[in-house]
Structures are given as structure tokens and as C-alpha cells.
Amino acid sequence: MTHIQVSPRDISSVQIQQGYDAFKAKGLKLDLTRGKPSPAQLDLSAGLLSLPLSADYMAEDGTDCRNYGGLQGLAEARRLFAGMLGAPPDQVIVANNSSLALMHDAVAYALLKGACDSAQPWSRQGEIAFLCPVPGYDRHFTICRDYGIRMITVPLNDDGPDMDVVESLVAQDASIKAMWCVPKYSNPTGAVYSDVVIERLAAMKTAAPDFRLYWDNAYCVHHLTNQRIEIANILDLSARYGHANRPLVFASTSKITVAGAGLALFAGSRDNMKWLLARFVPRTIGPDKINQLRHVRFLRSEAGILELMDRHRAVIAPKFQKVLDIFAEKLSDVPEVAWTKPKGGYFITLNVPQGCAQRVVTLAKDAGVALTPAGATHPHGKDPEDRTIRIAPTYPGLSEIAQAAEGVAWCVLLAANERVHKN
Numbered sequence: 001m002t003h004i005q006v007s008p009r010d011i012s013s014v015q016i017q018q019g020y021d022a023f024k025a026k027g028l029k030l031d032l033t034r035g036k037p038s039p040a041q042l043d044l045s046a047g048l049l050s051l052p053l054s055a056d057y058m059a060e061d062g063t064d065c066r067n068y069g070g071l072q073g074l075a076e077a078r079r080l081f082a083g084m085l086g087a088p089p090d091q092v093i094v095a096n097n098s099s100l101a102l103m104h105d106a107v108a109y110a111l112l113k114g115a116c117d118s119a120q121p122w123s124r125q126g127e128i129a130f131l132c133p134v135p136g137y138d139r140h141f142t143i144c145r146d147y148g149i150r151m152i153t154v155p156l157n158d159d160g161p162d163m164d165v166v167e168s169l170v171a172q173d174a175s176i177k178a179m180w181c182v183p184k185y186s187n188p189t190g191a192v193y194s195d196v197v198i199e200r201l202a203a204m205k206t207a208a209p210d211f212r213l214y215w216d217n218a219y220c221v222h223h224l225t226n227q228r229i230e231i232a233n234i235l236d237l238s239a240r241y242g243h244a245n246r247p248l249v250f251a252s253t254s255k256i257t258v259a260g261a262g263l264a265l266f267a268g269s270r271d272n273m274k275w276l277l278a279r280f281v282p283r284t285i286g287p288d289k290i291n292q293l294r295h296v297r298f299l300r301s302e303a304g305i306l307e308l309m310d311r312h313r314a315v316i317a318p319k320f321q322k323v324l325d326i327f328a329e330k331l332s333d334v335p336e337v338a339w340t341k342p343k344g345g346y347f348i349t350l351n352v353p354q355g356c357a358q359r360v361v362t363l364a365k366d367a368g369v370a371l372t373p374a375g376a377t378h379p380h381g382k383d384p385e386d387r388t389i390r391i392a393p394t395y396p397g398l399s400e401i402a403q404a405a406e407g408v409a410w411c412v413l414l415a416a417n418e419r420v421h422k423n
Contacts, residue, residue, distance in 0.1 A: 035346035190342025
């Protein structure tokens with residue numbers, strides 16, 4: 001988080017109102033609500049859709065990809081993504097397009113059946129809770145809310161969750177069954193879990209013997225700089241400390257190839273593999289292997305994945321920089337305003353003066369800029385300080401991003417000025 005020096009801003013209330021009104025008068029319609037790939041990014045994988053599979057649909061082991069079967073996914077697909085997941089291919093599952101669906105199902109299965117080492121289903125053990133680092137991913141919180149899982153917030157620092165808080169909570173409360181984690185380029189702050197934090201997560205003692213880390217490594221290859229940051233391997237560390245079943249690792253190609261027709265990925269211990277594949281048996285007769293084969297032939301290798309991600313970076317990094325430049329120009333002297341400078345991922349977190357986030361979002365909407373609802377970064381949509389706003393720069397074009405960032409800046413200035421005069 002870039003913490004801005006607190007000093008009065010040399011601009012009058014009249015100038016702020018005039019600036020906002022002038023922006024609003026443009027009649028723009030801009031959308032920064034979700035982290036979606038832009039059409040230019042989707043075009044990078046246009047070749048995926050034109051591969052000649054009609055006469056060549058056989059996998060390397062002779063599997064006819066047009067037919068049923070293959071719950072774990074094609075061997076060549078598992079091998080392709082094994083390095084990205086930090087697991088051997090036989091501990092990888094390649095499924096259909098949504099990693100969120102896999103995470104949802106892994107929660108639901110634990111509730112209904114228990115984890116692979118549970119004494120009984122979680123739903124029969126009374127109220128259960130998940131730890132939720134905040135700011136965090138709203139869809140994680142939605143899964144918990146939908147199933148009545150109590151959410152306990154823990155602070156998310158630049159190097160990951162506050163481990164003193166995490167370790168204290170899980171050591172004494174057996175109802176805490178899991179923790180949501182986005183370990184690299186976290187949604188929405190861009191935080192990267194340090195090796196120390198990851199090792200503590202792997203090693204910590206938990207009152208619940210079947211405690212799980214829902215390890216959503218959605219942005220594992222989504223770099224915004226020349227530096228390809230690597231993090232410690234949670235699977236290896238957990239096994240080393242005798243907790244091999246603790247992490248459930250998820251990822252996808254949604255922001256690598258085609259968002260609506262990608263592949264969901266899972267990695268875990270051998271016991272977790274058996275557990276999840278057994279749960280698949282009554283649910284499906286197999287994934288879309290044609291799409292898996294198509295991805296293997298398009299991406300070719302881990303080096304091919306990284307080359308494609310460099311091309312994504314060339315498209316979106318200038319958008320992130322444009323937002324950061326405009327915030328620096330417009331908001332550098334505004335008290336209590338701060339924003340992140342992520343090195344990867346899909347979001348910038350903007351912190352505004354306490355009590356102003358909802359007002360900023362409302363002002364932005366009135367001026368034609370749609371933002372993620374204030375509070376979405378916290379469980380139940382309630383940010384106790386009403387400060388945090390998630391900015392998603394990827395989808396609009398560069399000129400639209402510039403306009404949107406300028407509009408957001410005017411909204412922050414106006415909301416902050418209103419608060420000063422109200423107080």
C-alpha cells in the first residue's frame with residue numbers, strides 16, 4: 001500500500017465541485033466493476049478457437065476426447081499445468097471452465113461428506129467458521145454466506161494475513177475449519193504472501209484436525225512487471241510439517257486464454273485427490289476433454305503459458321500505470337487516501353477517508369463510472385471503516401481507463417471535502 005503524506009490540498013471547495021460537475025456533464029458510461037479480460041486480451045487466444053480438431057481428437061494415450069470418461073483430465077493437460085500448480089501431474093485435476101465452481105463444490109462436499117480426514121461431515125459439527133483475510137474476494141464470502149458459514153475477518157498485510165492473529169484463532173477454536181487464501185497478487189490488494197507467512201500457514205497447529213486452506217492461486221502467472229514473483233510451495237511445506245491434506249490448491253486459465261471457456265485446475269495431496277474424485281463420481285461422467293486437448297495444443301508448454309502472459313501484460317500494464325499516474329496527480333496530497341501499486345493480478349485497492357467509500361461509489365455512479373460496491377471487499381458487504389474501494393482496470397480501453405480514473409479522483413476529492421465540512 002502506498003501511504004500518501006497527509007497535508008492540506010490546495011484546491012477550494014468550489015473548484016472541487018466544478019471539477020466533478022464538469023466530469024459528470026460528459027455523460028460517460030464506464031465500467032470498472034469486475035476484473036474481466038478485455039477483448040484485446042481475449043483476441044490473444046483467438047487461435048485456440050480455430051485449431052483443426054475435427055480429424056485429430058485423440059489424446060496421447062489413445063483416448064477419444066469426444067467421448068465420456070476421464071474424471072481427472074487428460075494426462076497431457078495435467079502435465080502442462082503441473083508446474084504452475086507446484087504439484088506432480090498425478091496430483092492434479094483438470095476440470096471444466098470455473099475454478100470458483102471447484103471451490104464451491106469443495107466447500108459443499110466438506111459440509112455434506114466431511115473432508116478426507118474428518119470424523120463426520122462439517123454440517124454435523126455445529127456452527128463452523130472460515131477465516132477471511134480482508135480486504136478479500138467477494139465471491140469467497142458469498143460461498144460462506146450462502147451456506148451459513150460464520151466468517152471471521154483477519155487483517156491482510158502486504159506480505160499476507162496477520163499470522164499472529166491467524167495462529168491464535170485456529171489454535172483455540174475447533175469450529176474454525178478453513179481459511180480463504182489468494183496467495184499471489186491477492187484480490188484486491190495485490191499482496192504477495194511471503195515465504196515466512198506460507199511456512200507458518202503450513203506448520204501452524206489447529207484445533208480442528210481437518211482444517212483446510214482454500215488456496216485460490218488465481219493469479220499465479222499474472223505478472224504486471226518484468227519480475228515474475230515466485231512464492232513458496234504450500235503443498236510441499238504442508239507435507240513437510242505433517243499436514244499434507246491441509247491445502248486445496250485452485251487455479252484456472254480463465255484470465256490466460258478464454259474466460260468463458262477455459263479450464264479449472266486443482267492440486268492436492270493424494271488423499272485429497274481420492275476424496276475429490278470420489279465426490280465427482282455421482283456428479284459427472286467426465287469433463288470437456290476436447291477443450292483440454294485444444295488448450296494443450298495451443299499453449300504447448302509452461303514456456304508457452306508464460307509467453308502468452310507476457311502478451312497479456314503488454315495489454316494491461318499500461319492501464320494500471322495510467323490509473324496510478326492519475327491518482328498520483330490528483331490525490332497525492334489528500335489526507336487519509338492511499339492506494340496499492342500491485343506487481344500482478346487484476347486490481348488496485350483505493351483507500352479513501354474513513355466513512356467515504358460508499359459516498360465515492362455513489363458519486364461515481366451518478367457521473368457514469370460504475371465501481372464495485374463499497375464493502376464488497378469484506379464479509380457481508382460491510383466494511384466497518386467504509387474506506388476500501390476495488391478498482392478493476394483491465395476491461396476498458398486505455399483512454400476509457402484514463403477518463404474513469406480522473407472521474408474517481410474527482411469523486412474522492414468531493415467526498416473527502418464533504419466530510420471535512422460536515423465535521
